[in-house]
Amino acid sequence: MNESRATGKPASAGANTDPTISKRGKARQKTSDDEALPRAEREGLWRIENAEAIAEQNEYVAKHGLPFAKYRQF
Template identity: 60%
Template sequence: MLTTSRPRAASKRATNVSLPEDLLAEAKALQINISQAAEAGVTQAITRARSELWLAENQEAIESSNAYVEKHGLPLAKYRMF
């Protein structure tokens, strides 16, 4: 599984990315590093996709836990200070 928290010295590989001309022009005008912005965007997309996948894979357990709490309350509720 690919990890998004990798060392800074990770090797990089050149790739081609197609962007709308106006978006690229505005980014260049604002002196945005396209490679860094693309890397940040891909990292964010990976994080979001992993989160959605984890939720889908664990949906049954989450629903079971929520049903237990609805039926029996929180297991340690009597020890809560609020």
């Protein structure tokens, strides 16, 4: 028996079984422009778009170290 960790109820107990809702969700996913691109290309675009924020985070870590590093156990 597959139970939800949060509720302890069977996993299918809260599942939506209306097929029209799942079809609409799938249709939304397929219409996304980003989904039409290959994964590697999407990842490359994401890195370009977020390069500034990534650089800022790398600078912070270089200057201050990892957050909560004193609590790490590995």
